[in-house]
Amino acid sequence: AQKVTQAQTxxxxxxxxxxxxxxxxxxxxxxxxxxxxxxxxxxxxVFLIRRNSFDExxxxxxxxxxxxxxxxxxxxxxxTASQVVDSAVYFCALRGRDDKIIFGxxxxxxxxx
Amino acid sequence: DxxxxxxxxxxxxxxGQNVTFRCDPxxxxxxxxxxxxxxxxGPEFLTYFQNEAQLEKSRLLSDRFSAExxxxxxxxxxxxxxxxxxxxxxxxxxxxxxxGFPEAFFGQGTRLTVV
Numbered sequence: 590a591q592k593v594t595q596a597q598t599x600x601x602x603x604x605x606x607x608x609x610x611x612x613x614x615x616x617x618x619x620x621x622x623x624x625x626x627x628x629x630x631x632x633x634x635v636f637l638i639r640r641n642s643f644d645e646x647x648x649x650x651x652x653x654x655x656x657x658x659x660x661x662x663x664x665x666x667x668x669t670a671s672q673v674v675d676s677a678v679y680f681c682a683l684r685g686r687d688d689k690i691i692f693g694x695x696x697x698x699x700x701x702x
Numbered sequence: 703d704x705x706x707x708x709x710x711x712x713x714x715x716x717x718g719q720n721v722t723f724r725c726d727p728x729x730x731x732x733x734x735x736x737x738x739x740x741x742x743x744g745p746e747f748l749t750y751f752q753n754e755a756q757l758e759k760s761r762l763l764s765d766r767f768s769a770e771x772x773x774x775x776x777x778x779x780x781x782x783x784x785x786x787x788x789x790x791x792x793x794x795x796x797x798x799x800x801x802g803f804p805e806a807f808f809g810q811g812t813r814l815t816v817v
């Protein structure tokens with residue numbers, strides 16, 4: 590069975606601080622994808638980043654970076670120099686070989702001015 | 703193409719009534735997903751389609767729920783004899799199983815309130 594766990598329910602940081610959101614996943618598949626989505630107060634889920642199981646290279650895209658470690662089944666997401674507009678709920682998701690996408694329960698991020 | 707669209711955006715219904723929601727996916731996407739989201743929770747998988755074929759239905763879904771995707775284009779989700787516990791946001795998403803872009807794109811959702 591596949592599972593995504595986001596242990597952090599809620600995080601508050603002051604604007605311009607860096608913040609890391611944790612994600613741990615479980616799957617028996619050798620081929621899979623991991624994603625991060627953002628859900629702002631408006632409610633629509635917005636795709637942010639993806640990583641496939643064969644590529645453990647960590648990347649940076651603007652203020653976003655992610656750390657994928659298969660050895661610990663973790664896919665953490667970092668926002669650098671946070672801004673108030675980053676306030677939202679962030680979801681980690683897993684897509685396995687059957688193409689079903691499952692989500693974690695989310696981390697609510699508050700960026701305080 | 704303007705993305706995934708869902709209709710209606712809001713629905714208020716009396717307990718016991720039937721409701722139907724529609725989802726129009728991104729046109730070239732062959733996968734279509736339905737999720738339910740309640741306050742403070744992540745999207746909960748309900749069912750998904752590849753073209754017109756329904757591949758899996760969540761065991762959490764009662765027989766009152768049914769989904770279709772005729773001709774592999776738009777999809778409908780019907781809830782019969784609604785209950786107050788059905789109140790939630792119903793999300794539709796679509797993706798492609800080709801082209802190296804596996805992420806799903808979501809519509810704005812249909813918020814259902816059962817009174």
